[in-house]
Amino acid sequence: MITNYITILMRHFEQMNIEVAAAAETELETSSVRDRDDTYDCNRFLFVKEGSGKIIVQGKEIPMKQGTLIILLSGIPHRIELNPDEKLTLQWCHFRSSYEDRDLYRTLQIPFFIQLNNIQEASALFVRLREELARDGLTSRLKIKAAMLELIGIYLDNLSIIENNEPSxxxxxxxxxxxxxxxxxxxxxxxxxxxxxxxxxxxxxxxxxxxxxxxxxxxxxxxxxxxxxxxxxxxxxxxxxxxxxxxxxxxxxxxxxxxxxxxxxxxxxxxxxASFIASASDGEQENEEEHES
CATH class of the missing domain: 1.10.10.60 (Homeodomain-like)
Structure with a gap:
């Protein structure tokens, strides 16, 4: 595995400017799902809040279940499919960034989906994005960017680098x-x-x-x-x-x-x-003494 993989990702995201264009929550049933690919001119985050289904991306069929977080770059065709008895509640946002992400992500071979255990944390960030976009207050843009960086942080924290992938x-x-x-x-x-x-x-x-x-x-x-x-x-x-x-x-x-x-x-x-470390050390020692007594 390339040892500097996360370093490269972090340097990239530290420099990236993000603009969120839209965010919402959508309930899908079989009757509301299109039978053709969708292609967007912006990047997309999709998060499965509830339900199940599958998404077809670049010829790959990916199961979608509660906690699945997907990132789709602009211009990538994809479609969601549901069985007759399936329903899907999706939280999503559309965003643009300051870099030519497609070439970088291809170079880094970033997985475009992960499975999260902490569903509430990610779901709350999508709610915050939607609320701040609707509020459009003086500080909304800052709060939107902060929420997006948290979402990206969750993605990186849960990113699994596949050992047997051949690096580019x-x-x-x-x-x-x-x-x-x-x-x-x-x-x-x-x-x-x-x-x-x-x-x-x-x-x-x-x-x-x-x-x-x-x-x-x-x-x-x-x-x-x-x-x-x-x-x-x-x-x-x-x-x-x-x-x-x-x-x-x-x-x-x-x-x-x-x-x-x-x-x-x-x-x-x-x-x-040095002063901070000494102060922290004294505090830990006091806690230990209180615990022992």
Missing amino acids: DDLQKIDMVLKYIDEHLGDNITVESLARQVYLHPNYFIVFFKGILGYSPIQYVNQRRMETAKGLLLKPDCNVSAVAGKVGMQIYYFSRMFKAHTGLSPSRYRKQA
Whole structure:
């Protein structure tokens, strides 16, 4: 399995802008189901609140039962089928996003359906989407986006990566690059050195990398350096100079970038984190003593 699969997904969704066009709840019976494929110019989330049936997508027949969550990208033909005795209550939303999702999702081989155990959590998010779209208040767009990100988070939390799937060539290349970055954060990493790992021209590599991660290669490297630095600053044996060296940066440049990234200087971040950890540790100890007494 590709070790950086979830990393790629998370970087993509962090950068993605989402616009929800519609959301509703629909009850389907055999008489109300079309006998032809539907194709939409927007992405769709479908959630089975109650009942059962099946959906035909790209020649595959997928059982639909309570808790099934399906994501369908724009332009993908699909149709829902019900047996004469079946009924289906669907919660759904239509949305658009800022990336060319189809190519990315094909590269990542994202499953287009999952089965959820916590039905109430997902159902409540669809209700919230519908309510905020109808309310159209001052803060509705923010609340709609928050609900969509929660829904996507649930999808990712329950995503099962199939071990025996053969990763695409593009995904293997990105995985090699991300591993190289993590193993060489203390070195001078250039676009040229990254492009050489996958035998691509630097100019093409920049477009290739950003198309999947949503960041330029150097932006991603700097973010990984800051994320790594935050962890290192929590270690008592790593002072600021040592941390800067471990992430391959001169201390003055590291301090400036770290403050831009977190809003705190490295030394202040270190002190505040240490204070928080000590406070949390004292609280845990007090709880243990109360429990023992």
